[in-house]
Amino acid sequence: MKRLLALCATVFTISSLYAQTIDITPLRRQLETSPILAKHFFGFCLYDLDSNRFLLGINEEKYFTPASNAKIFTLHTALQSLGDSIIGLHYIERGDSLIFWGTGDPTFLHNRLDSKRVYQFLKNSDKKLFYAPSKQMEEAFYRKGWAIEDYDEYYQPELSGFPIYGNVVTFRERNGQLECSPSYFQQAVETVYNGEGKFTLTRVFDRNWFTKSANRPPRHYVNEKPFRYSEELFVQLLQDTLRKNVTRINYSKPANFKTVYSTSTKDVLREMMLPSDNFLAEQLQLMSALVRYGDFHTLRLRHEMQREFHRAFTDEITLVDGSGLSTYNKVTPRSMVEILLLIRAMIPDAAQLHRLFPTGGVDGTLKRAYALDRGEPFVWAKTGTIHAVHNQSGFLLTRSGRNLAFSFLNTNFLGSESSIRKEMVRIMTFIREHY
Structure with a gap:
């Protein structure tokens, strides 16, 4: 002391x-x-x-x-550990290819923090995009002592090497209907008649399938539900938002990689x-x-x-x-x-x-x-x-x-x-x- x-x-x-x-x-x-x-x-x-x-x-x-x-x-x-700006992406260029790795940056397509710098970098590239997943993390998506029954609560998204949309689906009421972002998950929402007096929304434990009650969602309803993260899902979501093809490959990161920075570190900390x-x-x-x-x-x-x-x-x-x-x-x-x-x-x-x-x-x-x-x-x-x-x-x-x-x-x-x-x-x- x-x-x-x-x-x-x-x-x-x-x-x-x-x-x-x-x-x-x-x-x-x-x-x-x-x-x-x-x-x-x-x-x-x-x-x-x-x-x-x-x-x-x-x-x-x-x-x-x-x-x-x-x-x-x-x-x-x-x-x-971190400097003034969050490291958003590591990448190299090989001929007509751009190979990139995630850095754990949680701000990519985040609804409050995304600076769009990483998105624009990938969107504006004229090269073929190749995503190389990082090494397997210990405690891959949850930490020790977390409550597994809270798997679909907004405060417990899964962890990943390249987060996207904060690793959650955002559901909103619009004109009496339930819409979600990213829209990719709209096809994974099922209506069930469970006799509930109030509107409910849940996710199936082991997959990205959501069930909602038949009654209308409350006006201005907003709810975030974590999705089950996988490298395959990440690639699909990235392709959907970039409207470009992204190929997943196994490729070790060399020492001479380059960096794209995203958001102010102090803003993320706040x-x-x-x-x-x-x-x-x-x-x-x-x-x-x-x-x-x-x-x-x-x-x-x-x-x-x-x-x-x-x-x-x-x-x-x-x-x-x-x-x-x-x-x-x-x-x-x-x-x-x-x-x-x-x-x-x-x-x-x-x-x-x-x-x-x-x-x-x-x-x-x-x-x-x-x-x-x-x-x-x-x-x-x-x-x-x-x-x-x-x-x-x-x-x-x-x-x-x-x-x-x-x-x-x-x-x-x-x-x-x-x-x-x-x-x-x-x-x-x-x-x-x-x-």
């Missing part, structure tokens, strides 16, 4: 204004006497960024499932963090591994991050994915603060740093959680929620101008996380007003 604090201390100037003694007793009392928090297990850690010291910890050394707080670790990994996009998080790990090792070896990537960075943490942690979908992930509130310190050391500009986190009362997953204080936001934090888990970790600015980092982890509760969310907001607002 001394190594970690020394690293962060080189970036921040210690001000005598903030070196004064802070009476943390009122905050501790708020946490320890809360009737909401008393009903479940929670951990809390608070760090003063201006004086570089921990202020308060309650169960800060205990282990919790981070849920989407795991994306903070992925953010750090991506910042360490999209991962604000709406908490699991697919982007996992693909960012694949891309980071490709940049470092030349292949999609994410297990090696996690081992390197552990060896080079996480080993300096006060507490040992375990991470098996980049999104937080796995319940095998285990962290402590203290380790969450420590990864925040590393990220802040890389992005000392507060505005740039805060842009990568949901802003309380403004955007992302915290838009409706917090109210602005005197017209200003004061919390920038990543949320994380799965069954019986609800977390927040990030940064807070107090009325006195004190800059803090915090982690607030909750687990083992029944029912909705709504009351816990409100209680966290109440306590973080208390800190804002009193420190």
Whole structure:
């Protein structure tokens, strides 16, 4: 931990204004006497960024499932590995042929992130197109600990070396009918008369066949369903959108390949963090591994991050994915603060740093959680929620101008996380007003 604090201390100037003694007793009392928090297990850690010291910890050394707080670790990994722009394509030209490989870039034909650079490059090429699949990935399309029953939920697309359309089919209501994008899947939608009172849409577990109920979809209905990914399907979808022939071949990537860049890395990171996009998080790990090792070896990537960075943490942690979908992930509130310190050391500009986190009362997953204080936001934090888990970790600015980092982890509760969310907001607002 001394190594970690020394690293962060080189970036921040210690001000005598903030070196004064802070009476943390009122905050501790708020946490320890809360009737909401008393009903479940929670951990809390608070760090003063201006004086570089921990202020308060309650169960800060205990282990919790981070849920989407795991994306903070992925953010750090991506910042360490990727440059300013996402690598969209590797390719070589051989005579009248263009041979290309995927890079794990999740933005290709993505409905919010696609820059069209890779698409236009392939579309405008006058050469014959040959797609060469990358080597087989470990944990080919799911990570360990993912819930298989969530296979057709929007938040769990399959992972791949060359994603297309975010590896989902987007269904929309138009004039009372259900349309899908890409339109290739329209032929794979079947209407069933199941007596359901509301409109339903599901995908068959082992293939790309979708069933919808006979009643009309609600007005403005939008739903994303992951499709079963295969190299054959990718080629078919690519041909359909390019309106050009694409041939799949086995061809090893040479050392002298060229690169096409796609989207700004910071834009992808922001999209991962604000709406908490699991697919982007996992693909960012694949891309980071490709940049470092030349292949999609994410297990090696996690081992390197552990060896080079996480080993300096006060507490040992375990991470098996980049999104937080796995319940095998285990962290402590203290380790969450420590990864925040590393990220802040890389992005000392507060505005740039805060842009990568949901802003309380403004955007992302915290838009409706917090109210602005005197017209200003004061919390920038990543949320994380799965069954019986609800977390927040990030940064807070107090009325006195004190800059803090915090982690607030909750687990083992029944029912909705709504009351816990409100209680966290109440306590973080208390800190804002009193420190």
